Amino acid sequence: MGARIDDDLVRRLVAEQFPQWAGLPVERFPSGGTVNAVYRLGEDMVVRLPLTQGGAADVEMEREWLPRLADRLPTGVPEVLGAGGAGERFPWAWSVYRWLEGDHPEAGALSEPLRLAEDLAAFVAAMWSVDLPGAPAAYRGGPLASLDAGTRAAIERLRGIPDEGVDCDAALAVWEAALGTPDWDGPPVWLHADLMPGNLLLDAGRLASVIDFGCMGVGDPACDLFPAWNLLPPDAREAFRTRLGVDGATWARGRARTLSQALIALPDHRGSNPGMAENARHVIRAVLAPE
Template sequence: MAVEFGFEQELVRALLIEQHPDLADLELRDVAGGWDNQQWRLGTELAVRMPRTERAPALLRTEQKWLPALAERLPLPTPTPVRVGEPSALFEHTWTITRWVEGEPADRAPITRADAADTLAGFLTALHRRAPADAPTSPTRGIPLAGLRDGFSSALHVVADDASADAARETWEKAVAAPAWHGPPTWLHGDLHPANVVTRGGALAGVIDFGDMCAGDPATDLSAAWILLPAGTARRFFETCTDVDEATIARARGWAVLRALHLISIGRNGRLGLPGGKPTWEPAGRAALARALAVD
Protein backbone atom coordinates (compact mmCIF):
# COMPACT_ATOMS: atom_id res chain seq x y z
CA MET A 1 0.00 0.00 0.00
CA ALA A 2 1.30 3.44 -0.88
CA VAL A 3 1.77 5.93 1.93
CA GLU A 4 -0.78 8.30 0.46
CA PHE A 5 -3.53 5.69 0.22
CA GLY A 6 -6.73 6.52 2.10
CA PHE A 7 -10.22 5.15 2.52
CA GLU A 8 -13.75 6.49 2.42
CA GLN A 9 -16.40 5.89 5.05
CA GLU A 10 -18.43 3.90 2.54
CA LEU A 11 -15.78 1.18 2.49
CA VAL A 12 -15.61 1.03 6.27
CA ARG A 13 -19.39 0.76 6.50
CA ALA A 14 -19.41 -2.01 3.90
CA LEU A 15 -16.77 -3.95 5.83
CA LEU A 16 -18.77 -3.63 9.02
CA ILE A 17 -21.90 -4.91 7.29
CA GLU A 18 -19.92 -7.80 5.81
CA GLN A 19 -18.06 -8.95 8.93
CA HIS A 20 -19.55 -7.31 12.02
CA PRO A 21 -23.18 -6.51 11.16
CA ASP A 22 -24.18 -6.03 14.80
CA LEU A 23 -21.99 -2.89 14.83
CA ALA A 24 -22.79 -1.63 11.35
CA ASP A 25 -25.53 0.78 12.40
CA LEU A 26 -23.37 2.70 14.88
CA GLU A 27 -22.39 6.26 14.00
CA LEU A 28 -19.11 6.44 12.07
CA ARG A 29 -17.00 9.60 12.31
CA ASP A 30 -13.66 10.57 10.77
CA VAL A 31 -10.74 11.04 13.17
CA ALA A 32 -7.88 13.35 12.23
CA GLY A 33 -4.30 12.14 12.41
CA GLY A 34 -2.91 8.65 12.23
CA TRP A 35 0.31 7.42 10.67
CA ASP A 36 0.25 3.81 9.61
CA ASN A 37 -3.49 3.48 10.11
CA GLN A 38 -6.52 5.57 9.26
CA GLN A 39 -9.07 5.73 12.05
CA TRP A 40 -12.78 6.32 12.54
CA ARG A 41 -14.76 6.57 15.75
CA LEU A 42 -17.50 3.96 15.87
CA GLY A 43 -20.32 4.85 18.20
CA THR A 44 -19.14 6.20 21.56
CA GLU A 45 -16.91 3.39 22.78
CA LEU A 46 -15.21 1.92 19.72
CA ALA A 47 -12.90 2.82 16.83
CA VAL A 48 -12.09 1.29 13.45
CA ARG A 49 -8.46 1.18 12.34
CA MET A 50 -7.50 0.37 8.76
CA PRO A 51 -3.90 0.02 7.53
CA ARG A 52 -2.65 2.48 4.92
CA THR A 53 1.09 1.76 4.77
CA GLU A 54 2.94 -1.36 3.70
CA ARG A 55 4.01 -2.22 7.23
CA ALA A 56 0.68 -1.47 8.88
CA PRO A 57 -1.07 -4.86 8.47
CA ALA A 58 1.75 -6.59 10.36
CA LEU A 59 1.56 -3.96 13.11
CA LEU A 60 -2.17 -4.56 13.46
CA ARG A 61 -1.59 -8.31 13.69
CA THR A 62 0.86 -7.67 16.53
CA GLU A 63 -1.75 -5.63 18.40
CA GLN A 64 -4.45 -8.21 17.73
CA LYS A 65 -2.33 -11.04 19.09
CA TRP A 66 -0.68 -9.49 22.13
CA LEU A 67 -2.45 -6.36 23.35
CA PRO A 68 -5.70 -7.87 24.71
CA ALA A 69 -3.87 -9.93 27.33
CA LEU A 70 -1.37 -7.18 28.19
CA ALA A 71 -4.08 -4.54 28.52
CA GLU A 72 -5.67 -6.41 31.40
CA ARG A 73 -2.79 -5.43 33.69
CA LEU A 74 -2.21 -1.89 32.42
CA PRO A 75 -3.48 1.00 34.58
CA LEU A 76 -4.31 3.34 31.67
CA PRO A 77 -6.86 2.97 28.86
CA THR A 78 -5.50 1.45 25.64
CA PRO A 79 -7.05 0.83 22.20
CA THR A 80 -7.53 -2.85 22.92
CA PRO A 81 -8.73 -4.85 19.90
CA VAL A 82 -12.22 -6.22 20.43
CA ARG A 83 -12.98 -7.43 16.90
CA VAL A 84 -10.72 -8.45 14.01
CA GLY A 85 -11.44 -7.68 10.38
CA GLU A 86 -10.11 -10.31 8.02
CA PRO A 87 -9.03 -9.86 4.38
CA SER A 88 -11.92 -10.15 1.95
CA ALA A 89 -12.96 -9.21 -1.57
CA LEU A 90 -13.74 -5.73 -0.26
CA PHE A 91 -10.33 -5.14 1.34
CA GLU A 92 -7.26 -7.33 1.06
CA HIS A 93 -5.72 -6.70 4.48
CA THR A 94 -6.62 -7.16 8.11
CA TRP A 95 -8.26 -4.30 10.04
CA THR A 96 -9.33 -3.85 13.64
CA ILE A 97 -12.16 -2.62 15.84
CA THR A 98 -10.71 -1.33 19.12
CA ARG A 99 -11.75 0.39 22.31
CA TRP A 100 -11.90 4.16 21.92
CA VAL A 101 -9.46 6.06 24.17
CA GLU A 102 -10.86 9.45 25.13
CA GLY A 103 -8.53 12.46 25.07
CA GLU A 104 -6.38 14.72 22.91
CA PRO A 105 -3.03 13.59 21.46
CA ALA A 106 -0.19 15.08 23.47
CA ASP A 107 1.46 16.63 20.42
CA ARG A 108 -1.56 18.96 20.35
CA ALA A 109 -2.34 19.05 24.08
CA PRO A 110 0.91 18.37 26.00
CA ILE A 111 1.13 16.80 29.43
CA THR A 112 1.44 19.63 31.95
CA ARG A 113 0.76 18.01 35.33
CA ALA A 114 3.74 16.95 37.43
CA ASP A 115 1.87 13.94 38.78
CA ALA A 116 1.91 12.49 35.26
CA ALA A 117 5.40 11.28 36.27
CA ASP A 118 3.75 8.92 38.76
CA THR A 119 1.10 7.87 36.23
CA LEU A 120 3.64 7.08 33.53
CA ALA A 121 5.92 5.25 35.97
CA GLY A 122 3.01 3.10 37.10
CA PHE A 123 2.05 2.31 33.53
CA LEU A 124 5.57 1.29 32.48
CA THR A 125 6.18 -0.70 35.66
CA ALA A 126 3.05 -2.70 34.84
CA LEU A 127 4.05 -3.11 31.19
CA HIS A 128 7.73 -3.93 31.63
CA ARG A 129 7.33 -7.55 32.66
CA ARG A 130 9.39 -10.38 31.24
CA ALA A 131 8.25 -11.10 27.70
CA PRO A 132 7.72 -14.65 26.42
CA ALA A 133 10.24 -16.25 24.10
CA ASP A 134 7.97 -15.79 21.08
CA ALA A 135 7.34 -12.08 21.70
CA PRO A 136 8.08 -9.86 18.69
CA THR A 137 11.44 -8.13 18.43
CA SER A 138 12.47 -4.99 16.56
CA PRO A 139 15.60 -3.99 14.63
CA THR A 140 15.28 -0.40 15.87
CA ARG A 141 13.78 -0.61 19.37
CA GLY A 142 14.87 -2.32 22.55
CA ILE A 143 18.34 -3.04 21.15
CA PRO A 144 21.82 -1.81 22.18
CA LEU A 145 22.26 1.81 21.10
CA ALA A 146 25.59 1.01 19.48
CA GLY A 147 23.63 -0.63 16.67
CA LEU A 148 21.99 2.71 15.87
CA ARG A 149 25.10 4.87 15.48
CA ASP A 150 24.50 5.51 11.79
CA GLY A 151 20.90 6.47 12.46
CA PHE A 152 21.96 8.89 15.16
CA SER A 153 24.57 10.56 12.94
CA SER A 154 21.97 11.04 10.24
CA ALA A 155 19.34 12.32 12.69
CA LEU A 156 21.78 14.81 14.25
CA HIS A 157 21.88 16.75 10.99
CA VAL A 158 18.53 18.37 11.84
CA VAL A 159 20.23 20.34 14.64
CA ALA A 160 23.69 20.59 13.06
CA ASP A 161 23.60 24.38 13.22
CA ASP A 162 22.09 24.58 16.71
CA ALA A 163 23.89 25.10 19.98
CA SER A 164 22.36 21.83 21.18
CA ALA A 165 24.22 19.65 18.67
CA ASP A 166 27.37 19.13 20.76
CA ALA A 167 25.37 18.37 23.90
CA ALA A 168 23.21 15.92 21.98
CA ARG A 169 26.28 14.09 20.69
CA GLU A 170 27.85 13.98 24.16
CA THR A 171 24.68 12.63 25.75
CA TRP A 172 24.39 10.00 23.02
CA GLU A 173 27.98 8.85 23.44
CA LYS A 174 27.52 8.49 27.21
CA ALA A 175 24.42 6.39 26.55
CA VAL A 176 26.26 4.13 24.10
CA ALA A 177 29.10 3.69 26.61
CA ALA A 178 26.76 2.83 29.49
CA PRO A 179 26.57 -0.85 30.55
CA ALA A 180 24.14 -2.78 28.40
CA TRP A 181 20.86 -4.26 29.61
CA HIS A 182 21.56 -7.70 31.05
CA GLY A 183 18.12 -8.55 32.31
CA PRO A 184 15.54 -10.60 30.41
CA PRO A 185 13.80 -8.86 27.51
CA THR A 186 10.75 -7.02 28.81
CA TRP A 187 7.60 -6.00 27.02
CA LEU A 188 7.92 -2.55 25.43
CA HIS A 189 5.40 -0.19 23.90
CA GLY A 190 8.22 0.70 21.53
CA ASP A 191 6.92 4.03 20.22
CA LEU A 192 6.14 6.37 23.11
CA HIS A 193 5.99 9.89 21.73
CA PRO A 194 3.45 12.72 22.05
CA ALA A 195 1.16 11.56 19.23
CA ASN A 196 0.87 8.11 20.83
CA VAL A 197 -0.49 9.18 24.19
CA VAL A 198 -3.62 11.18 25.00
CA THR A 199 -4.26 13.78 27.66
CA ARG A 200 -7.19 15.32 29.51
CA GLY A 201 -6.75 18.48 31.55
CA GLY A 202 -2.97 18.22 31.26
CA ALA A 203 -2.93 14.71 32.73
CA LEU A 204 -1.80 11.52 31.00
CA ALA A 205 -5.09 9.79 30.18
CA GLY A 206 -4.26 6.92 27.83
CA VAL A 207 -1.63 5.22 25.69
CA ILE A 208 -2.36 4.33 22.08
CA ASP A 209 -0.78 2.75 18.98
CA PHE A 210 0.88 -0.45 20.18
CA GLY A 211 1.84 -1.66 16.71
CA ASP A 212 5.57 -1.43 17.48
CA MET A 213 5.29 -3.35 20.75
CA CYS A 214 8.22 -5.69 21.16
CA ALA A 215 10.60 -7.21 23.69
CA GLY A 216 13.94 -5.74 24.69
CA ASP A 217 15.74 -3.16 26.83
CA PRO A 218 13.21 -1.11 28.84
CA ALA A 219 15.39 1.99 28.38
CA THR A 220 13.67 2.51 25.03
CA ASP A 221 10.35 3.21 26.75
CA LEU A 222 11.89 4.96 29.76
CA SER A 223 13.02 7.70 27.37
CA ALA A 224 9.42 8.92 27.73
CA ALA A 225 10.58 10.64 30.93
CA TRP A 226 11.87 13.40 28.65
CA ILE A 227 9.82 12.81 25.51
CA LEU A 228 6.44 13.10 27.24
CA LEU A 229 6.70 14.59 30.73
CA PRO A 230 6.96 18.27 31.71
CA ALA A 231 10.38 19.74 32.36
CA GLY A 232 11.78 18.96 35.79
CA THR A 233 9.77 15.79 36.40
CA ALA A 234 12.16 13.11 35.09
CA ARG A 235 13.76 12.61 38.51
CA ARG A 236 10.34 12.07 40.09
CA PHE A 237 9.53 9.57 37.34
CA PHE A 238 12.67 7.50 37.89
CA GLU A 239 12.26 7.59 41.66
CA THR A 240 8.78 6.13 41.21
CA CYS A 241 9.90 3.43 38.76
CA THR A 242 11.13 0.15 40.23
CA ASP A 243 14.52 -1.48 39.60
CA VAL A 244 15.97 1.28 37.40
CA ASP A 245 19.73 1.81 37.76
CA GLU A 246 21.96 4.67 36.60
CA ALA A 247 23.08 2.80 33.48
CA THR A 248 19.47 2.32 32.40
CA ILE A 249 18.77 6.01 32.97
CA ALA A 250 21.81 6.93 30.85
CA ARG A 251 20.63 4.67 28.02
CA ALA A 252 17.11 6.07 28.33
CA ARG A 253 18.44 9.62 27.96
CA GLY A 254 20.29 8.57 24.82
CA TRP A 255 17.08 7.07 23.43
CA ALA A 256 15.30 10.33 24.27
CA VAL A 257 17.82 12.38 22.29
CA LEU A 258 17.52 10.06 19.29
CA ARG A 259 13.73 10.05 19.38
CA ALA A 260 13.56 13.82 19.81
CA LEU A 261 15.73 14.28 16.73
CA HIS A 262 13.41 11.99 14.77
CA LEU A 263 10.38 14.02 15.86
CA ILE A 264 12.08 17.22 14.72
CA SER A 265 12.94 15.69 11.36
CA ILE A 266 9.45 14.33 10.73
CA GLY A 267 7.83 17.57 11.79
CA ARG A 268 10.13 19.58 9.55
CA ASN A 269 9.77 17.43 6.47
CA GLY A 270 6.13 16.41 6.77
CA ARG A 271 5.02 13.31 4.98
CA LEU A 272 3.97 12.93 1.37
CA GLY A 273 0.31 12.08 1.07
CA LEU A 274 -0.76 13.16 4.56
CA PRO A 275 -2.06 16.74 4.25
CA GLY A 276 -0.10 19.13 6.41
CA GLY A 277 2.48 16.53 7.37
CA LYS A 278 3.07 16.49 11.13
CA PRO A 279 3.48 20.19 11.95
CA THR A 280 3.07 19.61 15.69
CA TRP A 281 5.99 17.18 15.84
CA GLU A 282 8.89 19.60 15.39
CA PRO A 283 8.03 21.77 18.41
CA ALA A 284 7.29 18.63 20.43
CA GLY A 285 10.67 17.21 19.40
CA ARG A 286 12.55 20.40 20.21
CA ALA A 287 10.92 20.59 23.65
CA ALA A 288 11.81 16.93 24.28
CA LEU A 289 15.41 17.50 23.20
CA ALA A 290 15.75 20.47 25.54
CA ARG A 291 14.43 18.39 28.43
CA ALA A 292 16.75 15.47 27.65
CA LEU A 293 19.79 17.75 27.56
CA ALA A 294 18.92 19.74 30.68
CA VAL A 295 20.82 19.08 33.92
CA ASP A 296 18.48 17.35 36.37
Protein backbone atom coordinates in the same frame (compact mmCIF):
# COMPACT_ATOMS: atom_id res chain seq x y z
CA MET B 1 3.08 1.74 -1.07
CA GLY B 2 0.46 3.22 1.25
CA ALA B 3 -3.24 2.57 1.10
CA ARG B 4 -5.78 5.21 0.06
CA ILE B 5 -8.39 5.43 2.80
CA ASP B 6 -11.48 7.62 3.00
CA ASP B 7 -14.86 7.70 4.74
CA ASP B 8 -16.61 5.77 1.99
CA LEU B 9 -14.08 2.92 2.09
CA VAL B 10 -14.49 2.59 5.85
CA ARG B 11 -18.29 2.51 5.57
CA ARG B 12 -18.10 -0.21 2.91
CA LEU B 13 -15.60 -2.31 4.87
CA VAL B 14 -17.69 -2.12 8.03
CA ALA B 15 -20.92 -2.94 6.17
CA GLU B 16 -19.36 -5.94 4.43
CA GLN B 17 -17.47 -7.47 7.36
CA PHE B 18 -19.52 -6.25 10.34
CA PRO B 19 -23.11 -5.82 9.10
CA GLN B 20 -24.35 -5.36 12.68
CA TRP B 21 -22.58 -1.95 12.65
CA ALA B 22 -23.60 -0.92 9.13
CA GLY B 23 -25.25 2.46 9.11
CA LEU B 24 -23.40 3.83 12.13
CA PRO B 25 -21.81 7.23 11.56
CA VAL B 26 -18.22 7.16 10.31
CA GLU B 27 -15.97 10.17 10.81
CA ARG B 28 -12.24 10.61 10.31
CA PHE B 29 -10.57 11.29 13.64
CA PRO B 30 -7.64 13.71 13.53
CA SER B 31 -4.47 11.91 14.53
CA GLY B 32 -0.81 12.86 14.54
CA GLY B 33 0.21 9.25 13.99
CA THR B 34 1.95 8.09 10.86
CA VAL B 35 1.08 4.38 10.85
CA ASN B 36 -2.74 4.19 11.04
CA ALA B 37 -5.80 6.04 9.82
CA VAL B 38 -8.34 6.42 12.64
CA TYR B 39 -12.12 6.72 12.28
CA ARG B 40 -14.86 7.04 14.88
CA LEU B 41 -17.58 4.45 14.37
CA GLY B 42 -20.75 5.52 16.15
CA GLU B 43 -20.26 6.76 19.70
CA ASP B 44 -18.46 3.82 21.25
CA MET B 45 -16.03 2.41 18.69
CA VAL B 46 -13.02 3.35 16.62
CA VAL B 47 -11.68 1.83 13.40
CA ARG B 48 -7.92 1.74 12.83
CA LEU B 49 -6.62 0.89 9.39
CA PRO B 50 -2.89 0.57 8.66
CA LEU B 51 -1.45 2.99 6.14
CA THR B 52 1.37 0.61 5.16
CA GLN B 53 2.01 -3.12 5.06
CA GLY B 54 4.29 -2.81 8.07
CA GLY B 55 1.41 -1.33 10.03
CA ALA B 56 -0.73 -4.34 9.15
CA ALA B 57 1.65 -6.61 11.06
CA ASP B 58 1.20 -4.34 14.08
CA VAL B 59 -2.58 -4.80 13.91
CA GLU B 60 -2.25 -8.57 14.05
CA MET B 61 0.25 -8.40 16.91
CA GLU B 62 -2.14 -6.24 18.95
CA ARG B 63 -4.90 -8.78 18.43
CA GLU B 64 -2.68 -11.53 19.78
CA TRP B 65 -1.14 -9.81 22.78
CA LEU B 66 -3.43 -7.05 24.05
CA PRO B 67 -6.01 -9.47 25.51
CA ARG B 68 -3.20 -11.14 27.48
CA LEU B 69 -1.72 -7.86 28.68
CA ALA B 70 -4.91 -6.01 29.59
CA ASP B 71 -5.48 -7.42 33.08
CA ARG B 72 -1.79 -7.05 33.95
CA LEU B 73 -1.70 -3.27 33.43
CA PRO B 74 -2.96 -0.44 35.66
CA THR B 75 -4.45 1.63 32.82
CA GLY B 76 -6.95 1.08 30.06
CA VAL B 77 -5.65 -0.40 26.80
CA PRO B 78 -7.35 -0.90 23.42
CA GLU B 79 -9.96 -3.67 23.33
CA VAL B 80 -10.46 -5.33 19.96
CA LEU B 81 -14.17 -5.69 19.14
CA GLY B 82 -13.82 -6.73 15.52
CA ALA B 83 -10.98 -8.25 13.50
CA GLY B 84 -11.26 -6.96 9.94
CA GLY B 85 -9.66 -9.00 7.21
CA ALA B 86 -7.86 -8.22 3.97
CA GLY B 87 -9.95 -8.26 0.83
CA GLU B 88 -10.53 -6.73 -2.55
CA ARG B 89 -11.23 -3.27 -1.14
CA PHE B 90 -8.39 -3.16 1.36
CA PRO B 91 -5.23 -5.31 1.26
CA TRP B 92 -4.40 -5.67 4.97
CA ALA B 93 -5.83 -6.64 8.32
CA TRP B 94 -7.61 -3.87 10.27
CA SER B 95 -9.49 -3.69 13.55
CA VAL B 96 -12.44 -2.17 15.35
CA TYR B 97 -11.72 -1.16 18.95
CA ARG B 98 -13.78 0.12 21.82
CA TRP B 99 -13.51 3.90 22.04
CA LEU B 100 -11.36 5.12 24.93
CA GLU B 101 -12.13 8.54 26.36
CA GLY B 102 -9.36 10.98 27.21
CA ASP B 103 -7.18 13.79 25.99
CA HIS B 104 -3.64 13.61 24.67
CA PRO B 105 -1.17 15.42 26.93
CA GLU B 106 0.99 18.27 25.72
CA ALA B 107 4.47 18.96 27.06
CA GLY B 108 4.47 22.22 28.98
CA ALA B 109 0.71 22.13 29.60
CA LEU B 110 0.26 19.38 32.20
CA SER B 111 -2.15 20.04 35.07
CA GLU B 112 -0.84 17.23 37.33
CA PRO B 113 2.76 16.54 36.24
CA LEU B 114 3.92 14.83 39.43
CA ARG B 115 0.89 12.58 39.61
CA LEU B 116 1.18 11.84 35.92
CA ALA B 117 4.82 10.88 36.47
CA GLU B 118 3.69 8.38 39.12
CA ASP B 119 1.02 7.01 36.78
CA LEU B 120 3.47 6.60 33.92
CA ALA B 121 6.00 4.92 36.18
CA ALA B 122 3.33 2.50 37.42
CA PHE B 123 2.46 1.60 33.84
CA VAL B 124 6.09 1.11 32.83
CA ALA B 125 6.85 -0.95 35.95
CA ALA B 126 3.83 -3.13 35.21
CA MET B 127 5.03 -3.70 31.64
CA TRP B 128 8.51 -4.60 32.85
CA SER B 129 7.03 -7.14 35.28
CA VAL B 130 4.94 -8.98 32.67
CA ASP B 131 5.93 -12.63 32.30
CA LEU B 132 4.41 -13.94 29.09
CA PRO B 133 6.45 -16.43 27.05
CA GLY B 134 6.94 -16.22 23.31
CA ALA B 135 7.07 -12.43 23.15
CA PRO B 136 8.24 -10.72 19.97
CA ALA B 137 11.27 -8.45 20.00
CA ALA B 138 10.26 -4.84 20.55
CA TYR B 139 10.61 -2.51 17.56
CA ARG B 140 13.13 -0.33 19.41
CA GLY B 141 14.44 -2.90 21.87
CA GLY B 142 17.90 -3.70 20.56
CA PRO B 143 21.34 -2.32 21.48
CA LEU B 144 21.86 1.43 21.40
CA ALA B 145 24.56 1.02 18.75
CA SER B 146 21.91 -0.24 16.31
CA LEU B 147 20.63 3.36 16.17
CA ASP B 148 24.04 4.92 15.54
CA ALA B 149 24.01 5.26 11.77
CA GLY B 150 20.48 6.70 11.66
CA THR B 151 21.20 9.13 14.49
CA ARG B 152 24.38 10.46 12.92
CA ALA B 153 22.66 10.83 9.56
CA ALA B 154 19.83 12.81 11.20
CA ILE B 155 22.31 15.14 12.90
CA GLU B 156 23.96 15.82 9.55
CA ARG B 157 20.58 16.53 7.97
CA LEU B 158 19.82 19.01 10.75
CA ARG B 159 23.12 20.80 10.12
CA GLY B 160 21.62 21.65 6.74
CA ILE B 161 18.45 23.11 8.31
CA PRO B 162 19.85 26.08 10.25
CA ASP B 163 16.43 27.62 10.92
CA GLU B 164 15.70 24.76 13.35
CA GLY B 165 18.50 26.05 15.59
CA VAL B 166 19.59 22.60 16.78
CA ASP B 167 23.01 22.55 18.45
CA CYS B 168 24.20 19.60 16.42
CA ASP B 169 27.61 19.43 18.08
CA ALA B 170 25.98 19.18 21.51
CA ALA B 171 23.55 16.54 20.26
CA LEU B 172 26.41 14.51 18.82
CA ALA B 173 28.35 14.79 22.08
CA VAL B 174 25.38 13.47 24.09
CA TRP B 175 24.93 10.64 21.64
CA GLU B 176 28.58 9.60 21.59
CA ALA B 177 28.80 9.70 25.38
CA ALA B 178 25.78 7.42 25.64
CA LEU B 179 27.34 4.91 23.24
CA GLY B 180 29.97 4.35 25.91
CA THR B 181 27.44 3.20 28.50
CA PRO B 182 26.97 -0.54 29.08
CA ASP B 183 24.20 -2.25 27.15
CA TRP B 184 21.39 -3.90 29.08
CA ASP B 185 22.71 -7.25 30.30
CA GLY B 186 19.62 -8.51 32.08
CA PRO B 187 16.78 -10.51 30.59
CA PRO B 188 14.74 -8.55 28.05
CA VAL B 189 11.62 -7.01 29.55
CA TRP B 190 8.18 -6.29 28.13
CA LEU B 191 7.90 -2.81 26.59
CA HIS B 192 5.27 -0.63 25.03
CA ALA B 193 8.22 0.91 23.12
CA ASP B 194 6.36 3.95 21.78
CA LEU B 195 5.35 6.06 24.77
CA MET B 196 4.78 9.28 22.85
CA PRO B 197 2.21 11.87 24.02
CA GLY B 198 -0.07 10.86 21.15
CA ASN B 199 -0.28 7.33 22.58
CA LEU B 200 -1.39 8.49 26.04
CA LEU B 201 -4.91 9.46 27.14
CA LEU B 202 -5.45 11.58 30.24
CA ASP B 203 -8.50 12.24 32.40
CA ALA B 204 -8.26 15.29 34.70
CA GLY B 205 -4.50 15.26 34.25
CA ARG B 206 -4.05 11.60 35.23
CA LEU B 207 -3.15 8.70 32.95
CA ALA B 208 -6.33 6.89 31.91
CA SER B 209 -5.24 4.74 28.97
CA VAL B 210 -2.27 3.84 26.81
CA ILE B 211 -2.93 3.10 23.15
CA ASP B 212 -1.13 1.94 20.00
CA PHE B 213 0.90 -1.08 21.09
CA GLY B 214 2.22 -1.76 17.59
CA CYS B 215 5.87 -1.49 18.69
CA MET B 216 5.51 -3.68 21.78
CA GLY B 217 7.67 -6.64 22.63
CA VAL B 218 10.69 -7.36 24.79
CA GLY B 219 14.01 -5.57 24.97
CA ASP B 220 16.04 -2.95 26.82
CA PRO B 221 13.97 -1.28 29.59
CA ALA B 222 15.48 2.07 28.58
CA CYS B 223 13.08 2.05 25.60
CA ASP B 224 10.14 2.92 27.87
CA LEU B 225 11.75 5.96 29.52
CA PHE B 226 10.76 8.32 26.68
CA PRO B 227 8.13 10.29 28.68
CA ALA B 228 10.90 11.59 30.95
CA TRP B 229 11.98 13.89 28.11
CA ASN B 230 9.10 14.00 25.64
CA LEU B 231 6.51 15.06 28.21
CA LEU B 232 7.53 15.56 31.85
CA PRO B 233 9.09 18.72 33.33
CA PRO B 234 12.33 18.30 35.33
CA ASP B 235 10.79 17.71 38.79
CA ALA B 236 8.32 15.17 37.43
CA ARG B 237 11.09 13.58 35.37
CA GLU B 238 13.03 12.96 38.58
CA ALA B 239 9.92 11.56 40.28
CA PHE B 240 9.44 9.19 37.33
CA ARG B 241 13.03 7.99 37.63
CA THR B 242 12.84 7.58 41.41
CA ARG B 243 9.61 5.58 41.22
CA LEU B 244 11.20 3.20 38.70
CA GLY B 245 14.56 2.95 40.50
CA VAL B 246 16.44 3.24 37.21
CA ASP B 247 20.24 2.90 37.31
CA GLY B 248 22.53 5.46 35.70
CA ALA B 249 23.37 3.45 32.59
CA THR B 250 19.74 2.66 31.81
CA TRP B 251 18.79 6.30 32.35
CA ALA B 252 21.57 7.44 29.99
CA ARG B 253 20.46 4.98 27.32
CA GLY B 254 16.86 6.12 27.69
CA ARG B 255 17.89 9.76 27.31
CA ALA B 256 19.94 8.94 24.22
CA ARG B 257 17.21 6.80 22.67
CA THR B 258 14.68 9.60 23.15
CA LEU B 259 17.09 12.10 21.60
CA SER B 260 17.76 9.79 18.66
CA GLN B 261 14.08 9.43 17.89
CA ALA B 262 13.59 13.20 18.05
CA LEU B 263 16.59 13.96 15.84
CA ILE B 264 15.29 11.55 13.21
CA ALA B 265 11.67 12.73 13.47
CA LEU B 266 12.32 16.46 13.19
CA PRO B 267 13.66 16.63 9.62
CA ASP B 268 11.24 13.91 8.51
CA HIS B 269 8.09 15.58 9.87
CA ARG B 270 8.76 19.33 10.08
CA GLY B 271 6.80 19.94 6.88
CA SER B 272 4.12 17.27 7.21
CA ASN B 273 3.30 16.60 10.88
CA PRO B 274 3.49 19.77 13.01
CA GLY B 275 2.61 18.03 16.27
CA MET B 276 5.28 15.38 15.94
CA ALA B 277 7.87 17.94 14.84
CA GLU B 278 7.11 20.21 17.79
CA ASN B 279 7.45 17.35 20.26
CA ALA B 280 10.79 16.47 18.66
CA ARG B 281 11.93 20.06 19.25
CA HIS B 282 10.79 19.79 22.87
CA VAL B 283 12.80 16.58 23.36
CA ILE B 284 15.94 18.09 21.87
CA ARG B 285 15.63 21.14 24.16
CA ALA B 286 14.98 18.95 27.19
CA VAL B 287 17.92 16.63 26.57
CA LEU B 288 20.40 19.38 25.72
CA ALA B 289 19.38 21.65 28.61
CA PRO B 290 22.02 21.97 31.36
CA GLU B 291 21.48 19.33 34.05
